[in-house]
Amino acid sequence: MRFRFNGMLDCPDWVLAEISAFSTIPNDIFNSCCKLIIGRLYKNIKSFTDADLEILNKGQFDDLRLMKGAIAALTFIIEKSSKYECDPVDLEKEMLQLGMSTDHSKDLSEVYNQHFKDLHDVLVKQFPREPSLTILDSNLQQIGDAKVHHLHVKTSEGKSLNFAVENGQLNQLKQELELALNSFAQFNDK
Known part of the structure; x- marks a missing residue:
């Protein structure tokens, strides 16, 4: 299947695997992750230290690698959605199609809706270009x-x-x- 959030390409398998793991993340932590990722994308910061992950984790995962995978997938989804100007309603529907829970899809869509136009502009400016x-x-x-x-x-x-x-x-x-x-x-x- 092709998805608007990913530029009309299929969703990568690793992202699909992480989406199914999102169900173990409580809504408040998931929402905080979405907001934090968007804030970091504005600043062109895509990596998270173990200290950053500990703050987000709040004892949820015994292994921080699971949290890293979830953050990487969420970063991918938000960044690609913004770059490809995916409508927040479409993003919510596509996440539901991919197996994300209704609550998480709605949270992601709401947070994304508040920022997607500005974030798109920022990400386009960050794209490396050579002089013509x-x-x-x-x-x-x-x-x-x-x-x-x-x-x-x-x-x-x-x-x-x-x-x-x-x-x-x-x-x-x-x-x-x-x-x-x-x-x-x-x-x-x-």
Whole structure:
């Protein structure tokens, strides 16, 4: 099955396994976990120390690895839901489909509903990006047997760069970029 919270992909098996383990977590701890995860995602903090887990655990799990698994799955669900702009109502329904308890699904949906628009904006800004290049000038030279393009480019950060690339390499780069752009064509009308 495909799920909106995961970008119309199937839910990973490890997340499914953790969802079934959520039933052992009391509602108040589950709700606190959701709020804490969202707060940490705002700050781009995705790891939890054993001290953090002890505070959340409140004696619930003898083995903190079980708590780590639950936190990792909840972080995955909340982060993916926000990135893919999953509606809170859809998230609640999908969690029920995956076997999460009604109370936990409702708690997750309510906490997520309070933050998902702002969290989406924050997560999109945190996504790593390389600067784009704009070609300002190009000239082709014959050097021995090779045709070499001398390019003068400017990055989106305002830096000027000069470099040379052999004609075959430039053509291969163009083909790969066209292939990458074509793979996104299916999303143009959506």
